Amino acid sequence: MATTQLSKDLLQAQFVGKTLHEVPTPAVILDLAKVEANCNLMLEAARRLNLNWRAHIKTHKTAELTRLQVGNDDSTPVNIVVSTLMEAEGVVPLLMEFQQRGRQVNMLYSFPLYPSSITRLASISARLGPQSLTVMIDHVDQAALLPLLASQAGFPPLVFLKVNMGGNRAGVPPGSPACTALINALLLAETTGSAVFWGLYSHAGHSYASRQDWEAMGVLGAEFAALHEVAQQVHGVSPSHPLVLSVGATPTVTSLHHPDFGTGAGGATGIDLDGSGTKQNASGTNPSGAGTAVLMAGTEKGSSSGAATGLIKDLISRMRVDGLSLEVHAGVYPTLDMQQLAAHAADSTYLNANAVAISVLAEVASMYPGRGADGATEGLVNAGSLALGREPCQDMGEVKGQHYSGWGIVMPWGGVANVVPGPEFPAVHGGWQISRISQEHGVLAWVGNKGQETPLTVGQRVRIWPNHACITGAGYAWYLVVDSRNVGREDEVVDVWTRWNGW
Numbered sequence: 001m002a003t004t005q006l007s008k009d010l011l012q013a014q015f016v017g018k019t020l021h022e023v024p025t026p027a028v029i030l031d032l033a034k035v036e037a038n039c040n041l042m043l044e045a046a047r048r049l050n051l052n053w054r055a056h057i058k059t060h061k062t063a064e065l066t067r068l069q070v071g072n073d074d075s076t077p078v079n080i081v082v083s084t085l086m087e088a089e090g091v092v093p094l095l096m097e098f099q100q101r102g103r104q105v106n107m108l109y110s111f112p113l114y115p116s117s118i119t120r121l122a123s124i125s126a127r128l129g130p131q132s133l134t135v136m137i138d139h140v141d142q143a144a145l146l147p148l149l150a151s152q153a154g155f156p157p158l159v160f161l162k163v164n165m166g167g168n169r170a171g172v173p174p175g176s177p178a179c180t181a182l183i184n185a186l187l188l189a190e191t192t193g194s195a196v197f198w199g200l201y202s203h204a205g206h207s208y209a210s211r212q213d214w215e216a217m218g219v220l221g222a223e224f225a226a227l228h229e230v231a232q233q234v235h236g237v238s239p240s241h242p243l244v245l246s247v248g249a250t251p252t253v254t255s256l257h258h259p260d261f262g263t264g265a266g267g268a269t270g271i272d273l274d275g276s277g278t279k280q281n282a283s284g285t286n287p288s289g290a291g292t293a294v295l296m297a298g299t300e301k302g303s304s305s306g307a308a309t310g311l312i313k314d315l316i317s318r319m320r321v322d323g324l325s326l327e328v329h330a331g332v333y334p335t336l337d338m339q340q341l342a343a344h345a346a347d348s349t350y351l352n353a354n355a356v357a358i359s360v361l362a363e364v365a366s367m368y369p370g371r372g373a374d375g376a377t378e379g380l381v382n383a384g385s386l387a388l389g390r391e392p393c394q395d396m397g398e399v400k401g402q403h404y405s406g407w408g409i410v411m412p413w414g415g416v417a418n419v420v421p422g423p424e425f426p427a428v429h430g431g432w433q434i435s436r437i438s439q440e441h442g443v444l445a446w447v448g449n450k451g452q453e454t455p456l457t458v459g460q461r462v463r464i465w466p467n468h469a470c471i472t473g474a475g476y477a478w479y480l481v482v483d484s485r486n487v488g489r490e491d492e493v494v495d496v497w498t499r500w501n502g503w
């Protein structure tokens with residue numbers, strides 16, 4: 001901790017007060033105003049629907065942004081997700097600070113349990129105390145590691161059973177023999193005192209392929225439905241067993257911003273959405289049955305997102321009647337990126353380029369007039385795959401190659417007037433984009449009418465919106481933080497946030 005703080009102090013002395021025209025490039029930049037706004041919107045959505053909130057910190061891996069994700073209400077718990085043991089160890093002092101202020105804390109290590117993780121996880125659990133650590137299990141053989149973790153920590157960990165509801169990255173399919181075996185294994189581990197079977201967890205990574213406004217809402221409904229199915233299976237064996245159902249990904253949870261989820265939406269009669277006893281109309285749907293297929297169909301092209309919200313409200317109500325606790329989780333929403341704009345989890349009122357809080361600062365090293373397609377200009381910036389990340393926006397267009405397929409988009413800044421991704425992005429796109437990348441080279445290309453090309457000059461600085469903030473951030477040891485609320489000083493560095501990189 002002392003080394004990290006010393007590093008931060010030195011970095012602050014080096015950068016704070018300088019402008020983005022004075023710092024070395026490439027550098028990754030966060031806009032504090034936008035990060036705070038995005039975090040507050042998500043906290044408000046969870047509060048409005050009375051859903052438990054769990055913040056994933058894997059995108060940024062910093063103490064400062066973790067604070068913003070969990071909010072400053074000391075009456076609420078601090079539930080987080082980490083993706084690496086380095087993040088887990090790095091965030092412990094912050095979690096202990098929250099404990100001293102009376103907040104209950106819980107850290108979920110989101111990768112399924114494996115042998116070499118046990119000692120480090122046990123040390124974290126021992127430092128934070130009982131019920132502070134949750135682990136993920138998706139195979140019966142992993143359950144054999146739970147007694148060792150419990151004995152080294154001094155008390156049993158909480159356990160989420162990971163459910164695969166379509167992403168095929170990890171987890172067991174609902175209703176499968178593997179799911180049944182895992183339920184039995186976790187109930188047995190609980191009876192022997194080596195674990196607390198806490199609940200069910202899913203991650204809808206495939207929601208990133210959504211391309212219509214609010215389409216990800218259908219995936220959110222499918223997540224809830226899949227976990228509800230597994231919960232009913234658990235209750236078939238252990239009827240009164242408490243369970244937390246945790247669903248999410250940034251696109252699915254962002255769809256909770258839909259205005260039909262607002263307090264009192266739809267009228268004065270209907271279902272009890274938030275558990276408060278206040279009933280809301282659910283678009284005329286029947287609370288007794290809305291399966292996964294119906295929920296998925298609710299936001300297909302041409303369908304009504306209002307009908308989908310009604311189905312989800314009904315399902316939430318029925319799960320609460322079953323005594324289930326409901327939780328949502330997400331990670332990249334504080335920064336956003338081009339993938340999130342492409343996913344259209346919300347309409348442009350809630351999700352647009354102005355909300356993207358991350359950019360990569362680079363310099364134009366050379367220009368190549370006429371070298372591009374149809375005689376367009378190309379340029380070279382000192383930000384390639386290591387500075388931007390080599391992660392595309394999936395091409396979901398009917399004709400491949402027409403949708404946005406670059407590696408980043410130049411944002412309007414510093415005298416550069418560029419085309420901003422709009423409501424039809426990624427189908428409609430243009431302006432200066434990173435068209436090709438190698439390790440350190442990023443090739444700029446003008447996409448669109450050559451006659452509308454805006455000039456760039458050698459030595460000019462540009463800021464580039466990356467495709468995937470999680471991957472982009474991994475190339476840097478720290479973020480330079482600016483605050484666009486500082487009128488006249490929008491480009492001045494106000495802080496430096498160091499990352500917990502590595503594993």
